[in-house]
Amino acid sequence: MNLLIYMIFNIAETLLRVFPYPTKTGLIKIGNPDRNSPVCLTSNYHLTVERVKRALKDIDCYLLVANSRGFNVWCGATGGHFTNHDVISVLKTSGIEELVDHRKVVLPQLAATGIDVKTIQKKIGWNIVWGPVYAKDIPGFLKTNFNKTPEMRRVVFGLTDRIEMAVAWAFPISAVSTIILIPFWREAILPLALMTWGLSMLIFISFPLYSHLLRSEGKRIGLILFDFGRGGLRLILWGVFLIGLALYSYTAGDFSWGLMLRWGFASFVVILILGLDLTGSTPVCKSGLHEDRLLKIVLDEERCKGAGFCEQVCPKNCFEVDHVRHLAAMPRAHECVQCGACVVQCPFDALYFKSPKGDIIPPEQIRMFKLNLIGERAVKVKTR
Amino acid sequence: MSTYVLMRILESVPSRYDKGIRILTLGQLDKSYDRLISNINSGQTVLDIGCGTGALTLRAAVKGAKVKGIDVNPYMLEIAQKRASEARLKRNIEFCEMGVAELGNEKPSSYDVVMSGLCFSELSEDELIYTLKETNRVLKPGGLLLVVDEVKPDSALKKIINWTIRTPLVIVAYLLTQTTTHPVTSLQEKIKKSGLLIESMRLNKMENLIELTGRKSQAG
Numbered sequence: 390m391n392l393l394i395y396m397i398f399n400i401a402e403t404l405l406r407v408f409p410y411p412t413k414t415g416l417i418k419i420g421n422p423d424r425n426s427p428v429c430l431t432s433n434y435h436l437t438v439e440r441v442k443r444a445l446k447d448i449d450c451y452l453l454v455a456n457s458r459g460f461n462v463w464c465g466a467t468g469g470h471f472t473n474h475d476v477i478s479v480l481k482t483s484g485i486e487e488l489v490d491h492r493k494v495v496l497p498q499l500a501a502t503g504i505d506v507k508t509i510q511k512k513i514g515w516n517i518v519w520g521p522v523y524a525k526d527i528p529g530f531l532k533t534n535f536n537k538t539p540e541m542r543r544v545v546f547g548l549t550d551r552i553e554m555a556v557a558w559a560f561p562i563s564a565v566s567t568i569i570l571i572p573f574w575r576e577a578i579l580p581l582a583l584m585t586w587g588l589s590m591l592i593f594i595s596f597p598l599y600s601h602l603l604r605s606e607g608k609r610i611g612l613i614l615f616d617f618g619r620g621g622l623r624l625i626l627w628g629v630f631l632i633g634l635a636l637y638s639y640t641a642g643d644f645s646w647g648l649m650l651r652w653g654f655a656s657f658v659v660i661l662i663l664g665l666d667l668t669g670s671t672p673v674c675k676s677g678l679h680e681d682r683l684l685k686i687v688l689d690e691e692r693c694k695g696a697g698f699c700e701q702v703c704p705k706n707c708f709e710v711d712h713v714r715h716l717a718a719m720p721r722a723h724e725c726v727q728c729g730a731c732v733v734q735c736p737f738d739a740l741y742f743k744s745p746k747g748d749i750i751p752p753e754q755i756r757m758f759k760l761n762l763i764g765e766r767a768v769k770v771k772t773r
Numbered sequence: 774m775s776t777y778v779l780m781r782i783l784e785s786v787p788s789r790y791d792k793g794i795r796i797l798t799l800g801q802l803d804k805s806y807d808r809l810i811s812n813i814n815s816g817q818t819v820l821d822i823g824c825g826t827g828a829l830t831l832r833a834a835v836k837g838a839k840v841k842g843i844d845v846n847p848y849m850l851e852i853a854q855k856r857a858s859e860a861r862l863k864r865n866i867e868f869c870e871m872g873v874a875e876l877g878n879e880k881p882s883s884y885d886v887v888m889s890g891l892c893f894s895e896l897s898e899d900e901l902i903y904t905l906k907e908t909n910r911v912l913k914p915g916g917l918l919l920v921v922d923e924v925k926p927d928s929a930l931k932k933i934i935n936w937t938i939r940t941p942l943v944i945v946a947y948l949l950t951q952t953t954t955h956p957v958t959s960l961q962e963k964i965k966k967s968g969l970l971i972e973s974m975r976l977n978k979m980e981n982l983i984e985l986t987g988r989k990s991q992a993g
Binding site for chain 1: 847872873874875878894898902912
């Protein structure tokens, strides 16, 4: 029965994945936790909480749900909806301090883009441990006394994730197109919905085949569609679809230019919408709309003391820390998605972003100003 | 171009917060604030929880009180700060970026008045209970709690009327200013549980906005 409800939640919330869905914040006891049991914390996006609860079901522990306004961990932390204040708030007001003797809380690694370990430790004395990216790895992480393998740190875009993303796009697009078509072109509703779902699945499931061709550099929003370096893929996809459509209608015996024109246009619109921010719809590339994609991470070796926070929080495993020389290096810097987690977490300010013009963006600015929807750091007020 | 327009919208959310609130409360809020502030006297120490853009903070400072305004939103505080300097009230005001969870760092019995406008309704249940407990601790014996917040009407008829009037307002306010509010639930019970005494309560005609005065007992 529980499994059935869990499945229903999973399906419904995958369909509506692009919208935030807040759930109750506070403390959840899992199993029979005692005064030494681990404390985990997550955001209050409903599906996240359900999945974390399920992953932890065989472990005696406490789960804290912090207010991220219904956004998932990564988007919430990067976009300023899931902040130090929210973590402090749930630690102080949920009553967890009376239930455990230790002051150690496991946070999801992806929250590292917005949550500042130093500030929280200074303000309320709790230590943050960066847990794994995925909930399924938490039990292994807790059992091995917080030992995080490189695999646990890495964000991937597996087949299930890709299908989920395809559904998350296809459902709202087909829902809106259905509403638009009801008054004047009802026959087209079903074929258009099928086409939307088909194209969406095609784009996301085949992602690994073409992902190496995607470039994160390039022009600004508005020009993306006509910039062949980035829009080209969509045009190729559209061409393939048109040829398929022509062949199908020809063999079925009802080929006409009117049909080609109508469906050619409809499919073009669908592909445009699906491809508007293709890279941003994946966790493995930077959004094509975000200014930050042009930034480069710079490692200041003079300042680096090899603390290794960067290695712990990088979702792309860009870093390697030499524990003998006490120095970090970025052997896989080309994988960087400019999430900024390493910049926010470095205790020595040894990492910073550099713009294509060569301007240095100080770590303080990344800690203070969060990304808005279009990937610019909002409200550039002067700091006191 | 579209980028620019979108930027402007997103960038100015905090500065349009007040406008949004004014639409949602149909201008009643200012009057409620003025009435509450009449309880404050010159020379008192005041804590403003969730001061936002400083609507209550500035009013209290005008009356000659020493006010500390706290909020979690640094952009709102930036606006509040600017207003305070424009009104030449900076000497009497201190703004801090901190949440209610950090009230534990405030000294016990250090404030004559703790006030909060439309902030309790933004808090989770745990947060509100904690805030009221801490309020009781930081208030001097006999100190005042002043609250203005949104509530749900009790009677079914008023509930329906409230819903009919409020829904379009919520939509308009959200479209124009991306601001919205929620009602606070069982505020009176929570205040009583925290040990504070409710001194007076005033609901507007719609029964959706409450002005509440509470007091910490003289015994402390």
